[in-house]
Amino acid sequence: MKTSRGAAILAIITAALLILPLVVHDTFVLRVLTEGIMWIGLAIAFDVIAGYTGYLNFGHGAFFGIGAYTIGILMMQAHLPFWVALPLGGLAAALTALIAGIPTLRLKGAYFAIATWALSRAIQQLALNVEFTGGPDGMRLEAFLNPLFFYYLMLITVGVIFLILWYLLERAPFGLKLKAIREDEEGAKALGLNPTMLKMQSFILSAIPTGILGGIYAYWITFIDPSSTLGDLVSDQAVVMVVFGGMGTLFGPALGAILIFAFKTIFWAYLSDFQLLYLIILGALIAISVIFIPNGLWGTLVKRKAVARPQQKPEPASEPAALSAVAVPEEGN
Amino acid sequence: MTEPILKVNSVTKCFGGLTAVDDVSFSVEKGEIVGLIGPNGAGKTTLFNVISGYYAPTKGSVVFQGNDISGKPPYHLAGVGIGRTFQVVKPFAGLSVLENVTIASFLKHPKKADAERHAWQVLETTGLADRAHLSAAGLTLAGRKRLEISKALALDPSFLLLDEVVAGLNPTEADRTVELIMKLKAQGLTILIVEHIMRVIMNISDRLVVLNFGKKIAEGTPAEVSSDPHVVQAYFGEEAA
Secondary structure (H helix, E strand, C coil), X not given: CHHHHHHHHHHHHHHHHHHHHHHCXXXXXXXXXXXXXXXXXXXXXXXHHHHXXXXXXXXXXXXXXXXXXXXXXXXXXXXXXXXXXXXXXXXXXXXXXXXXXXXXXXCCHHHHHHHXXXXXXXXXXXXXXXXXXXXXXXXXXXXXXXXXXHHHHHHHHHHHHHXXXXXXXXXXXXXXXXXXXXXXXXXXXXXXXXXXXXXXXXXXXXXXXXXXXXXXXXHHHCEECHHHHCCHHHHHHHHHHXXXXXXXXXXXXXHHHHHHHHHHHHHHHHCHHHXXXXXXXXXXXXXXXXXXXXXXXXXXXHHHHHXXXXXXXCCCCCCHHHHHHHHCCCCXX | CXXXXXXXXXXXXXXXXXXXXEEEEEEECCCCEEEEECCCCCCHXXXXXXXXXXXXXXXXXXXXXXXXXXXXXXXXXXXXXXXXXXXXXXXXXXXXXXXXXXXHHCCCCCCHHHHHHHHHHHHHHHCCHHXXXXXXXXXXXXXXXXXXXXXXXXXXXXXXXXXXXXXXXXHHHHHHHHHHHHHHHHCCCEEEEECCCHHXXXXXXXXXXXXXXXXXXXXXXXXXXXCCHHHHHHHHCCCCC
């Protein structure tokens, strides 16, 4: 029952998002929605490595920036069409994850966070100092001004990312295996899991969609520079969205992305004189989430529900079910 | 006699200047329970870690079912049929008991539904089915030790390494675990067990291997070993011997 209701809600939201542009013609609103959807994609991609695998990647923004720059360079300097450049943006991010992952995935906890943060700073400095990125002046892409195109492109891309990740992490064994790594890497080895391999797969799975979204962003915004695409903000916001929404739940980060992005939009629309405050609030929100809702919004909601409705055991297909009925007296827990 | 399932050939394991396991050799025949005993710090757990692939031996080799497995990683050994538990239990604390065991079941049952069904069967055997939906962190020590065994069993191993699965349990719980171990033996599983509780180890083992300061000091049936002067000396000191 629970899943079918969830599916119904998702279907309604999807339908609403699909027909929305037919009703709303305001370009500003469309633009805000497009960016909001992009953030959902960035947050759920970040959740793969941070939430499911337990490796807090403070360099998530680097994948985004590398995707953006790959598309920019391929379109403007190699004159490749967008549809050819876009998957290569994802591939570039995957390669970055592969190379960066070999040394950094050996680290744990705060050390991994620091190393990935430092790496993303290094990549930003690189983009500032080499010629072909345009350095601090950034890079202008050929303008394709069609808000509707980008709205639908973003919606479909994020929808597909969500479905793929949901299947891999919640339906296929892969998600549970990643959680085993998160909970106890040494213990997981004894059960036949290869942590090095799984962590790398998870890192790459997190990088590919992020690179693709960076590519779409670059073509959509038509201008990229090291501070907008390779700055701290992309990583920091992703961290807050996922921690606040609920790590390792996929739905939580999506919810967190919507709430934080809405807050950001309102804040910058009405309180743009206090931009500095935004980062302070973001930081405070991480601290508050970690202390008061360690499972995030979604995790807390789901737990409440689980307590209210006692778990019933799905009957296994074979005979042992009868055995347990005899052996086990009713237990309230 | 047929080829032993496990052969430990002069295994030595050093950590820097410390020799934790010193030239130990023994073998385990198919279907037996071999107890590995010795005073604290004798090197039992280190030897376990060498056999299960967590440490590579400094010298010597470990041969399992005719293949040299020394230095192979643990996840490879799980695949060839070696299941192990940890003395310091390693539950996936944030996951449910069922999820814990399902993860181990993936080894032989790559499909999630099959793995879950298999996990239920294992939990029925080990008596944890009624707690399947509890978080692993919410289990008592006895429950967590049972979960360790469940996870190792879910691999469908042919050889099981049990590291102090009875220690710390009350007598009733201990008896249930012993019962479970005997049931596993009856099913044809070969077991190497480390245990401190003599009442248990003397009763269930077909043979014992005794370590002291990393060296093997005795090997034989429980009766032989308990009257061996070296063993008595190791446990009770010079005068008693």
